[in-house]
Amino acid sequence: MKFILHATTEITSKPLIAEVILETGTLLNIDRADVKSSGGEVVIDVDQDRYDIVTAAFKKRGVTITPLEQPIIKDDDECVNCGACISVCPTGVISFNDDWTVQMEIARCVQCGACVTMCPQGALMVGK
Amino acid sequence: MSEKTIQDINAKIADGSVHVVTAEEMPGIVAELGADGAVREVDIVTTGTFGAMCSSGAFLNLGHSDPPIKMQKVWFNDVEAYTGLAAIDAYMGATQLSETRGMEYGGGHVIEDLVAGRSVDIHATAYGTDCYPRKLLDTTVTIDDINQATMFNPRNGYQKYNVATNCSERTLYTYMGTLLPDRGNATYSAAGVLSPLYNDPTYQTIGVGSRIFLSGAQGYITGQGTQHDPTNNFATIMVQGDMKQMDPKYVRGATFHGYGTSLYVGIGIPIPILNADIARATAITDADITTNVLDYGVARRARPVLRQVTYEELKSGMIDINGKEVTTSPMSSFHDARAIAGELKEWIQKGKFYPTLPVENLPNTGVVFKPMKQMGEQPSVADVMAQRVTTIRQGLTVEDAARAITEGNFNHLPVVSDEDKLVGIITAWDIAKAVAKSKRDKLDDIMTRNVVTADASEPVDTAARKLELHNISAMPVVNKHSKVVGIITSDDISKLVARR
Structure with missing residues (x-):
């Protein structure tokens, strides 16, 4: 299961992720990390059964958590099923069905936005 | 040897006995019955393609205002159209960019908005004459308010196209989409097995006056397209059709990030199966069509050819480029190309569409696609x-x-x-x-x-x-x-x- 950590500048200097890994004894996969002067945003992937423990540990440290339920949104009225998005996706989220419609395995999405930029029809949007 | 005429075929359309298949069905039929058998069995093969075609646009006639104006400049939703024509005629090109929204919106989107029935703001200026005194005009119209809205595309329906990849260290933003550094991806275009011109590669049934499916309307081929290059199987067609008859599904403005705007156009050409040669040609498969993979990292006219691939390899989703497995993706929609071939097939079966033979075939030889003559040495x-x-x-x-x-x-x-x-x-x-x-x-x-x-x-x-x-x-x-x-x-x- 994926979720987004939102950390303010006051706490981005602390080794938050390492602390949570040690405290919960859980393997975390960092899909994407974006730390700016305004704060940090990290997408983390964790096994479903450890989700509650891990997110609780982050919350205790002042981090805001958003579950990544719909990481990428496709507007089916705009999509023409060209598939241009397929080759720019770094995690192989997008592929063709047998009938050449575009399908998305959104569990693998890390919200990098490459497909949004690529789409000639403006049919894709990063979910909030 | 079996042969038939276009009149035979059109008579069968009229009495409902015509047999139409799509270009995807044809290879199996020719394999089973042979080319002669296929001529007896099949009357028409339908093709289709749906992709970005930058050399597209529309002639728009707005009707006269009172007092009348001879537009010197005109903008539709802030996108400028060409007015070097009579008073209220304009040509809107698909790649012209909005002066306020930039690459996000362009001529292709204006054409989409018109076909979809949405209203469009018009602003025009003029110098004023005795016969056309008005100097300024602002109005809002839909496609129903104007006289002709004729799509006229100087270059459409490429027989095949190059595959684009990028060997440089920088991400490139091109008309072939985003190309990631160091062969990060490869993009391709055209429909392969369904490609209209590849199903009649000597253009025996295609030329001036061929009736076609054009974005949901019945349109016509008006001649060879610009840059028509039959020698290298890069043939193109010039087409026109009535936008008021078009299906908004097949007229779609597009933006290629960092490049600009374009228009997705849908084209389907019916190939009447008059003889065994034509039947054999329509049996082409993706495996038979080869194209070049080019390095768009070299911004020169002659981009290096990295290898040849077939459309079958491209459609597998992965090709090898100099030892690296590279993900491919199309820029045109095979799903919609298939829908177009299917729709055209249905039109003919229902007697709504009669194919024509051209009054002049597309040239098959003797056409050279020349590079530009440039004056003076280009400084290095x-x-x-x-x-x-x-x-x-x-x-x-x-x-x-x-x-x-x-x-x-x-x-x-x-x-x-x-x-x-x-x-x-x-x-x-x-x-x-x-x-x-x-x-x-x-x-x-x-x-x-x-x-x-x-x-x-x-x-x-x-x-x-x-x-x-x-x-x-x-x-x-x-x-x-x-x-x-x-x-x-x-x-x-x-x-x-x-x-x-």
């Missing part, structure tokens, strides 16, 4: 670069560099190794920063290691674009052994432009 980097360059050895100090720069009266100092290879660059600004931070010892600590360089033989225009993209004012010019042979600055380029 070697023509404008400074050949005398002061360099500094790696390992020396900031102070040594400062001395070299002040003595030489320049801003950029390439740093070279003991083997004379370029390893970095120092600017006067770097030295000022180093002094401010009291980092005066080794050059290595303050130099830029990832140096943008030029090649002596490259055109000045590509060098200028590199300076602009990297926001720098000079580049060392190096040979293939990374030895510095010159330096080119934005000043050198400005002087050249002033001379022109």
Whole structure:
């Protein structure tokens, strides 16, 4: 299961992720990390059964958590099923069905936005 | 040998006994029955393609205002159309950009909005004449309010197209989409097995006056498309059709990030199966169609060909390019190409569409796609670069560099190794920063290691674009052994432009 950590500048200097890994004894996969002067945003992937423990540990440290339920949104009225998005996706989220419609395995999405930029029809949007 | 005429076929459409298949079904039929058998069995093969076709546009006639105006300039939703025609005729091109929204919205989107029935704001200006006194016009219309809205596309339906990849170190934004660095992906276009022109590659049934499916309307081929190149199987067609009859599903404005706008157009051509040669041609498969993979990292007319691939390989989703497995994706929609071939098939079966033979076939030979005749020599980097360059050895100090720069009266100092290879660059600004931070010892600590360089033989225009993209004012010019042979600055380029 994926979720987004939102950390303010006051706490981005602390080794938050390492602390949570040690405290919960859980393997975390960092899909994407974006730390700016305004704060940090990290997408983390964790096994479903450890989700509650891990997110609780982050919350205790002042981090805001958003579950990544719909990481990428496709507007089916705009999509023409060209598939241009397929080759720019770094995690192989997008592929063709047998009938050449575009399908998305959104569990693998890390919200990098490459497909949004690529789409000639403006049919894709990063979910909030 | 079986043969039939277009009249035979059209009579069968009229009495409902016509047999139509799509180009995807045909290879199996020819394999089973042979070409002669297929002529007896099949009357028409339908094709289809749906993709970005930049050389597309629309003639729009707005009707006369009162008092009348001879539009000198006109904008539709802030996108300018061409008005060098009679008073209220205009041509809206698909790649013209909005003057307020830039690449997000362009001529292709205006055409989509009109076909979809959405209202469009018109602003026109004029110089005023005795017969057309009005100088300014603002109005809002839908497609129903104007007279003709004729899609007229000078180059559509490429028989096949090149595959684009990128061997450079930078992400490129092109009309073939985003191309990731170091062969990060490959994009391709055209429908392969369903490609209209590839199903009749000698154009026996295709030419001026061929009735076609054009974005949901019944349109016509008006001639060979611009850049028509039958010799290399890059044939193209010029087409026109009534936008008021079109299906908005098949008229879609598009934006290619960093490149601009275009229009997705849907084309389906019916191929009447008059004889065995034509039947055999329509049995083509993706495996039979080969195209070149080009390196778009080289911004020259002749881009290097990296390999040949078939459409079958491309559609598998992965191809090998110089030892790397590269993900492919189409820029055109095979799903919709298939829908178009299917829709055209249904039109014919229901007696709504009768194919025609051309009054003049597309030329099959003797057409040469020429490069541009350019006047004068195109200056290369070697023509404008400074050949005398002061360099500094790696390992020396900031102070040594400062001395070299002040003595030489320049801003950029390439740093070279003991083997004379370029390893970095120092600017006067770097030295000022180093002094401010009291980092005066080794050059290595303050130099830029990832140096943008030029090649002596490259055109000045590509060098200028590199300076602009990297926001720098000079580049060392190096040979293939990374030895510095010159330096080119934005000043050198400005002087050249002033001379022109």
